[in-house]
Amino acid sequence: MLTYPLTGAAYRPANLLIGLSLGLTGWQLMSGGIPLPAQWLIFTGLLFGAGIPHGALDHLVSRQTAQRLGKPFSWVRFIAGYVLMMTAYGLLWALFPSFSLALFLVGSAWHFGETDIERVPASILWTLTRLVAGVLVISFILLAHAEEVTPILARITRYDTLTASIWQTAVSHTHLLLIGTVLLVSGLLGLSIWVNPVAVDWLRLTQLVIILAVGSCLPLLLSFGLYFGGWHALSSFQAIGDYLKPAGPARSTSQRIWLRAVPFTALSLAGLLLFFGWWHLSTRLWDPLPLLFIFLSVITLPHLFALHGMRTQLDR
Numbered sequence: 001m002l003t004y005p006l007t008g009a010a011y012r013p014a015n016l017l018i019g020l021s022l023g024l025t026g027w028q029l030m031s032g033g034i035p036l037p038a039q040w041l042i043f044t045g046l047l048f049g050a051g052i053p054h055g056a057l058d059h060l061v062s063r064q065t066a067q068r069l070g071k072p073f074s075w076v077r078f079i080a081g082y083v084l085m086m087t088a089y090g091l092l093w094a095l096f097p098s099f100s101l102a103l104f105l106v107g108s109a110w111h112f113g114e115t116d117i118e119r120v121p122a123s124i125l126w127t128l129t130r131l132v133a134g135v136l137v138i139s140f141i142l143l144a145h146a147e148e149v150t151p152i153l154a155r156i157t158r159y160d161t162l163t164a165s166i167w168q169t170a171v172s173h174t175h176l177l178l179i180g181t182v183l184l185v186s187g188l189l190g191l192s193i194w195v196n197p198v199a200v201d202w203l204r205l206t207q208l209v210i211i212l213a214v215g216s217c218l219p220l221l222l223s224f225g226l227y228f229g230g231w232h233a234l235s236s237f238q239a240i241g242d243y244l245k246p247a248g249p250a251r252s253t254s255q256r257i258w259l260r261a262v263p264f265t266a267l268s269l270a271g272l273l274l275f276f277g278w279w280h281l282s283t284r285l286w287d288p289l290p291l292l293f294i295f296l297s298v299i300t301l302p303h304l305f306a307l308h309g310m311r312t313q314l315d316r
């Protein structure tokens, strides 16, 4: 969203994404709605084609961070730490689902903000700006799809009444909340740029706004898929590619980087299928969406720290 302006080729993947989102809107307008199986196909395509793979490079990212910091890196320690963090968070979901959801939302806002506002000074003001920008993105996607989000939230928090009432209050003040957050982000951005000037990449910012705006007219699965599996994963792949470049024998092309993500993407797919199988056997229920989000949050927690390490290096 913000950084030095990039070269023309760097904007191309997001332009394709905008093309896809407009194509989906056209489909929806012409046929009165996109069939659910097609939504799931596109969503899982984006999720497993880009969303999950961008997190399946955390081992390479963390090794690179350790190298840059001149610290030793151990695969065993990395994998043990990763599994331990996922297990602890999985347990937290089982015991305190609403608290776990709040943690996931705050962590996601931090991570999305860090990805969308790149290469800025490591000041408190910029950190706050990034966090609030992430809050805006998540609030916009959730509130624009309130009807679809409400039952998912109820399911993942096991029908917690406090969460439901906070969510309903937010829904009934959607316009106020969104306008307030847009003003807050704009004010913080202006102030941050004034205090620590950086070049604003208006083209990237426009691309992000288009993807979010078009997504708000599409169902939740597609909107979230376009932002997370599309925009967020593409931005991250670009940054990870730059970050890993010095480590590889030659330039790390996107294709090569994507292939290096295949093993851990396959492992997470296997984990997800096992998780679904166990849940289906024990509950006899089929609706997979709430479970998918809990699974995503569990595999995302260690990723937030790995990518924060990378961002801290790239921002220097």
Ligand SMILES: CC1=C(/C=C/C(C)=C/C=C/C(C)=C/C=O)C(C)(C)CCC1
Binding pocket: 055, 104, 105, 107, 108, 109, 111, 112, 138, 141, 142, 149, 152, 153, 224, 228, 293, 296, 300, 303
């Ligand atoms: C869309 C959506 C949700 C939020 C998802 C988020 C916040 C995902 C974040 C993913 C991240 C940070 C991935 C990192 O790479 C809920 C509230 C769970 C349920 C309703 C629909």
